[in-house]
Amino acid sequence: MTADQILAEIREANLSYLMLAQSLIRTDREQALYRLGVSEETAMLIATLTPAQMMKIAGGNTLLCRFRMDDDIVWSLLTSHGKSSANDGVSRLHASILMAGRHQEAA
Known part of the structure; x- marks a missing residue:
């Protein structure tokens, strides 16, 4: 991928x-506050953006979203390689609880 292609992908994302x-x-x-991991103020701002404003913001060269799982334990729970599918639901639930706790800390 060229640099221009990467920038185009970032803008699209x-x-x-x-x-x-x-x-x-x-x-x-x-639900949006929880799922997006944003504050009430940020949510209000995003909700009021016009299409032109969204196009302008999206046109930058920096990815706006980011992985919220910066913790090895959450990644381990989400991927759970080699574990049975019965434990998969429990692992995902545990990861969701950990991420929800981080959302509450940020808010």
Whole structure:
């Protein structure tokens, strides 16, 4: 991939993320805050963006979204390689609880 292709992919990902975020926020604000991991103020800002503003913000060269799982234990729970599928649901639930706790700490 060339640098220009990577930048184009970043811009596309940014626009998709902003559109999804805005839709989630407008549909169910509480779920959106949890799922996106953003503050109430950020959610209000995203909800009021015009299409032109979203295009301008998305056009930057920095990815707007990021992985919220910066913890090895969460990645381990989410991937759970080599474990039975019966434990998969429990592992994902545990990871969700850990991430929800981090969302509460950030808020």
